[in-house]
Amino acid sequence: MADARFAVVRLGSLGDIVHTFPAVAALRDSFPHSDIVWLTHPRWVELVESSALATEIWPVDSRDLGSVREVVGKLRARPWDAAIDYQGLWKAALLPFFGRVRRRIGFSAATVREYGVPILYTDRVDAKADHVAEQNGELSLRAGAKGGIAAFRLRVNEPDLARVQGELKRQGVRRYVVLSPGGGWRSKCWPAERFGALCERISSEMGITCIVNYGPGESQLADSVRAQCESRKSIAFDGDLGSLMALLRNGECFVGGDTGPLHLAVALGTPAVALFGPTDPRRNGPFPPGDIVLRSADATTTYSRSNETDRSLLALSVEAVFDAVKARLGARV
Numbered sequence: 001m002a003d004a005r006f007a008v009v010r011l012g013s014l015g016d017i018v019h020t021f022p023a024v025a026a027l028r029d030s031f032p033h034s035d036i037v038w039l040t041h042p043r044w045v046e047l048v049e050s051s052a053l054a055t056e057i058w059p060v061d062s063r064d065l066g067s068v069r070e071v072v073g074k075l076r077a078r079p080w081d082a083a084i085d086y087q088g089l090w091k092a093a094l095l096p097f098f099g100r101v102r103r104r105i106g107f108s109a110a111t112v113r114e115y116g117v118p119i120l121y122t123d124r125v126d127a128k129a130d131h132v133a134e135q136n137g138e139l140s141l142r143a144g145a146k147g148g149i150a151a152f153r154l155r156v157n158e159p160d161l162a163r164v165q166g167e168l169k170r171q172g173v174r175r176y177v178v179l180s181p182g183g184g185w186r187s188k189c190w191p192a193e194r195f196g197a198l199c200e201r202i203s204s205e206m207g208i209t210c211i212v213n214y215g216p217g218e219s220q221l222a223d224s225v226r227a228q229c230e231s232r233k234s235i236a237f238d239g240d241l242g243s244l245m246a247l248l249r250n251g252e253c254f255v256g257g258d259t260g261p262l263h264l265a266v267a268l269g270t271p272a273v274a275l276f277g278p279t280d281p282r283r284n285g286p287f288p289p290g291d292i293v294l295r296s297a298d299a300t301t302t303y304s305r306s307n308e309t310d311r312s313l314l315a316l317s318v319e320a321v322f323d324a325v326k327a328r329l330g331a332r333v
Contacts, residue, residue: 004034006143007075007083007101008054009092011062012041014260016132017048018267019287020086022149023136024053027084030145039071039095046241050154062091075099082143085121086136088112093120105142111135133287154267156249160242165250171235176209177202177325178237178251178270181225182218183259187306190257190275190313190321192221196228197318198255202325203233208252210234213244213261253328255321257313258284266291271328273321277310278302292324 006027010020017040028036038054040047041061048057060071075083076099083096085106096104097120106112106121118124125142127135137148168176181195199210212234214222222236237247244261245268248254254265254272258279265272266286274286276295285293299312 004031004081004144005079006031006034006036007080007096007099008036008038008086009083009095010038010040010086011060011089011092012044014044014047015258015263015284016087017044018260018263019131019133019284020136021051021053021152021154021267022133022287023086023140023145024051025150025152026137026140026145026147027143028053029147029150030140039092050156050245051152052155053152060095068095071095072098075101082123084139084143086139088117089114090117093117096120105139107135107139130282131285131287132283152267154245156245156268157242160246161249164239164243164246173209173211173235175207175252176211176235177253177255178211178213178248178261178265179225180213180254180256180259180261182214182221183257183261185305186308187304187310188257188259188277188279188313189309190316191309192224193228194316194318194321195225195255198321198325199225199229199234201318201322203229206326206329211237211247211251213237213247213256253325255325262286273324273328275313275316275321277313278304292328294320294324 008024010017035055037056038048039058039060042059045057045059058071061067080101082103082105083101085093088107104121105123108124108126109118111127123142125138127138129135141148179195181192183189202208202210212222212225226234248265248270249268251270254270256262257275262274272286272291274293277299280301281293294316296312296315
């Protein structure tokens with residue numbers, strides 16, 4: 001199968017794509033001369049490109065009928081050895097189905113989140129692994145990969161590195177820790193006031209600047225964190241993906257919950273302190289393991305998407321997180 005051709009489907013999102021890289025890396029290692037065409041949302045093309053794992057990247061917006069028709073047409077125009085759907089949602093599984101790819105590999109009903117999706121697959125895999133990255137690897141194994149997961153490396157664009165480093169230098173920042181208080185569901189986010197207190201401890205006791213990363217609609221959250229930092233040694237950051245990668249690559253440590261920026265930081269090799277509550281770090285934690293994961297012994301895995309901070313996260317004190325940051329920095333403190 002030296003000239004095999006695979007269609008890989010993982011449309012989004014940030015953390016999920018990062019957790020798909022090890023499985024696709026195993027596919028690439030097993031079939032170094034084969035075509036791997038990755039279907040993803042236009043927003044994440046740059047991220048997939050940074051992995052250098054795909055031969056081609058086809059952007060597709062599942063909410064745009066014209067975009068879907070174009071990709072389905074391109075799928076029909078080529079012969080494929082298999083399509084591998086690492087997402088397990090209708091919007092992803094329908095693409096190779098309508099694209100008439102004969103062999104379609106995906107998860108069984110025991111793993112997928114949306115009911116009925118496995119009916120679209122010819123090969124249904126009962127995932128046995130705990131972590132989602134290793135579950136993805138089980139799909140790669142079904143496709144013929146020699147191993148389920150493999151190492152990968154993300155490339156950061158030099159212009160992004162130069163721009164971010166230049167801006168930090170202009171603001172007099174030499175060492176910094178990235179704090180990421182947001183991340184979609186409020187139930188899995190540590191409180192802003194505690195991030196602010198942590199920011200104060202890091203800046204005043206360690207002399208390290210805190211950069212508060214935030215996404216769309218989270219500017220008030222970032223302001224709340226910075227308002228709690230009395231030393232005011234903090235900077236708000238809301239850059240694009242390339243700038244975020246450049247920022248994370250040179251950060252001394254990252255602190256945040258189960259969100260895309262956490263998993264991106266880990267993939268870039270940045271030391272991390274991960275704060276977990278209603279989501280299970282055995283399934284969704286930093287991968288590969290090695291970073292510090294804090295989770296209350298009383299935490300219950302619910303994946304509840306509420307607007308209130310999960311009670312288990314309130315059990316994580318500022319002192320405990322600060323100690324974890326110091327431990328992660330080690331001799332650099």
